[in-house]
Amino acid sequence: MRLMASTALALVLAFGVGECAPLAAPHAVAAVAPASHEITGQLGIVGGSADLAALEVRINGAPARIAPDGRITGIATDADHVQLTIRGPGIFDAVFTFSPSELAGADGRWTLPAVEAVARAPGRVELFFGGDVMMGRRFEDPIWNERVLIHPESRTADMARLLEPMKPYFAGADLASVNLETVLATRDLGDAPDKSVVFYTHSDAAKVLADAGIDFVTLGNNHVYDYVEPGLASTLAALDAAKLPWSGAGRNEAEAAKAARLDAGGRAWSMLGFVGWKGKVEPNQVAEGGKGGAAFGSDEAIEAAVRREVKAGRSPIVQYHGSSEYSHRPTEISERRMKLAIDNGAALVVSHHPHVSHGLELYKGRLIAYSLGNFLFDQYFPETQATYALKVWMDGDRLFRAEMIPIQLLDYRPVPAVAGMRQAALRRIVELSAERGTRIGLAGGHGVIQPSAAIPVPQFCAGPAEEGLIAFGYDLHRPAAACAVDAPTSRDLLMRGDFEAARYGEARDRSWGIDGGTLDFVGDAHRGSTAMAALAAGDAPMTIAPKTFFRPVAERRLTLGGWIRTEGPATLELLLQEQPKGASRTKALESAPLRPAGTRQVAGGGWQYIRFDIDRGADAAALPLRPLLRIGGTRRAVLDDLLFLAWDTDAPGRAYRSSAGKK
Template sequence: MTLGKMALAALAGMTVPATFALAKEPQQFQASGVIDTAFDRVSANGLTAKINGQAATVHGEGAYAVQVPIAPYYQIVVEGGLIHPTVQTFGHNEIYRAICDCLQIPAIEVVARKAGRIELLFAGDAMAGRRYVEPIWGERQLIDPADPLPDIKALLEPMRPYVETADLASVNLEIVLSDRDFGNSPPKSVTFYASPALAHALADAGFDHVSLGNNHSYDLLEEGVVSTIDAVERAGLAWSGAGLNEEQALRASRLDVGGQALSLLGYVGWKGSVEPNQVAEAGKGGAAHGSDKNIAASVAREAALGRNIIAQYHGSREYSDGPTEESERRMKLAVDRGAALVASHHPHVPQGIELYNDGLIAYSSGNFLFDQYFLETHGSFVLRAWLDDGKVARAEVIPIRILDYRPVPAVGSMREAILDRLERLSAARGTRIDRNGGHGVIVPRASRAEAPLARMRGCGSGEDLLRSGDFENATYGDANDRSLKAEGGKIAFPMIGSGGHVLQLTPASNSARMTVSPSTFFRNTGGTQFEVCGSVFAPADVRLSLGHQMRQDGQGRFDALEGNPVSPAGKDTQVSGGAWHDFSITFQIDSSDRGKPLRPMLTIAATDGSLLPQVALDNLRILMRD
């Protein structure tokens, strides 16, 4: 048990054994790191490094150090006249080293400015309607419809430092922009719209371009297309991917960026099954249909003009590990016809990256600003890429967490889960993702690996469905984790001292037990063997028991959450009070339930039947073992 955890127990009002002496946690730490200039072999002279705004002294070989106050997150900004500014963020516990009582920041590689080089950034699906304005489950309203702009700006603020440094930044605007519902929605299961203030907030955050080639740009028919285009143009944003007819929708957004002639195209992969459908045609509006014919013709047209082409494709199956055969074929067709880079979205989860035919394809970056509560949609990434005279010279994956329906830098176990997934899915396509500090990096001409950050201690083998159970990414400003809920009390995520964050369970005054569980079901698990494990602290002996809920085929999510029985799962385990203890409970579901949505539920009770004291959990994992 670390000293930080001991301090946590004391400050949270818990009892710790008298044999442990508690030292006062330091308020300042020595933070140090190295700026790696090897990629372009530039000098570190003239570079600056700031940690949470405090300037560090940079030495000739790139080493830097500074005293900083303790904080949940440390944002490092490296800049200087000879490089593209870079930003990385780390959680306290992943860079704290007890041996020196200091912070050790992984080496951060920088990219030089040079003639013919530009930096681009691509983010996934963005919207700001629906639950942001009309929350569910008693959640707080995040956007005031009477004055939406300040609220939307605040939601985007955590990512501003990453976006505004790019020469061009683009995002998939997956919503109609309108002040009102025109009452003309096609008969789709999901339609929505957001205030035009979203366009201004995106521009304020540093975005320059939006892709409208998606399945929601036609949710309010022609009137919605007109109002959306008007809103993005008023905000000073370029756009492509939709229009009032097929010709306009397939038109590229032609921009001069850093002296490079760029053409940005956007497409949606399917017409839709309702009438009117969602794609632009000769006599109707909608999104640009990303058919083989349309992609080949529109990309070849821009290539014939000698322009550098970026395509954004919106398609494939939602929540899947990889693209459909049709979508993969179309994205590769775009590269074959001359696109340097294809950035894709729609699955709402990250998919792999592939270096293909001198181009780069990101098959799905997942969500960016989105209100989905499915837990697998909460880990995403932003893609940063550098083009040298129209060819991808380097790319970085910036892991992000959708926390409280907003994008924030991912740290700790969430960062590792995102990068692990991308490394696995990309390796299957012959593309290696190395590490640059807390980011993933892809370099076509070379490959060099850097040791990853320290990972959360494992319990067993298997895929961690929860991903965020070290709780280092559970809060960010006023954003709080929505992925877990508690019955019989309240949850919080305090950070106290060098031990980092924990999940603190405070039972109701008359409660003999508390149950903590995911707020909704894990989708498409595909396994039958599971393990729930982690560390627990309580001042008195407690008993841990596990149950699980299943959602049946065709059953509504809310009906299942409220009405389905909880089945016992695994053997109860008892842990002694007064210290941190590791625990593990394994369970198995019937093979007939394989692949059905699953919700494990961990109950904690005092062993003597008395009222439950305050309890803390850490390093919580929900592993799918087969």
């Protein structure tokens, strides 16, 4: 039996509207009880055909059945996540991960969104790209009394464990690449330029990456020369010892400009890496003459390197490190240089450095990914933790298909993004790409670009009102179905307040802190499978808050809302803390004043909705800030579906509006 190629729209139609779960808005998902659940789904093959009888289909590792028409049936035992894997002859490995709340309909049935696997074809290769990677600093020496992730006595095993959640997504690729944004050394080399931030990761990371299935690292970035010549030499020695190819830096300018020439999928690829600026410290970060450093991505250097590889009969892939940190879009100079690479024959351009994702663009039929964001990194800013990894299938040097796999940085490691974190990651890349005329569809919870197929535009839909708010989101089951479309008027700064993405294997969300008690993530949820529980250490009130500030918030009006259940009557007080201009983040977290923003009384027993509306005043400055919720009178409180909304704005991310009209 063989199933021919289909588009995302065809899969949805074949699946049947009656069997699709509704939009994953807060109103639509019932609480998920611990149990085993039958799961159904639908597989389509794109770009060719495959013998479905020969495929191995698994749900959380257990065998599942696939029918001649591609219908999948299996059982998932109670778990925080449901992972579908499809492998076999004639296709590239396909992996999809969901939270139970994304599968469980109001009728209790669990249904997978329609999924697609890419058929193998002559000359077709699969490439995987992850963003910024380092495994030093807070992995070994954490802040805020957090747990250590990498121990000296178990270093390689600890490092390998950090890659495990995403390994199924890249292990089968013909060529997998990341941006290694760190020096590799066995110790702090000490002789660093006067930079505000320098990185080093133990040299064992090179072998760990290679053993996990990473085939190449780009070094064209602003941290490869953090410890000048000794650090660069140590990095290159570690990579060479691990037989892990690299490019984008070198012991001199000529070596830095060289491509890593790799053969993958029967094609000759040339991997080029560049950093977009020289840096202000001395010595600077780029290779010049006989001095080492990163390859400087000037117009002339990019043009010369790409043309050289094209002339040699190879297909160049350019990775460019540039644009502004924490921005929404590339800088003008970065965009120009990336397009220049395409103009001169690059098959594909992938960029990083902003630590957050940017949009993608089909430029002259070739793909530019303007920023992947972080992949394995110890930043604790919430804005950096919803991003994506990129899979690209090339037919020769031409794009067949690209998939954007939403990921979140959980416990500093990459894991598949689900629920609210998926919605935030997807909306950002869908809308920023649409600005450039590039359409991203949805299939299996992934973003999809496929120039040869008329993939429908996903609809960002308004759900029914709940507690005075309307949630917007993509329906993963029917992404292009007509729906109530309206303009969101607020953005959710928390993104993961539904707590469905709060744990993955051993990883736990470390973005929350508590004073006067302990926190845990539990299955006793208001909706979905996970909630956050606070247990007081004594009779004094406990205070729960994000551990750090959200990056500058300019909006005057804010709302904190969500569901709470307490053992008995409790008093809730909302406080707002801002980081004053000129104050360090650490100092402000310790001593900046706490501004009262309202109190509420709740009765004990069942779930109750709470909402605090905040007006910062007409002269509110754009400052980093965070909410703190003080809970008194009860020893235990469980919170779920929390929102922290900034009104009168609609930046990319999760979005809401007031059901009573514009807030």
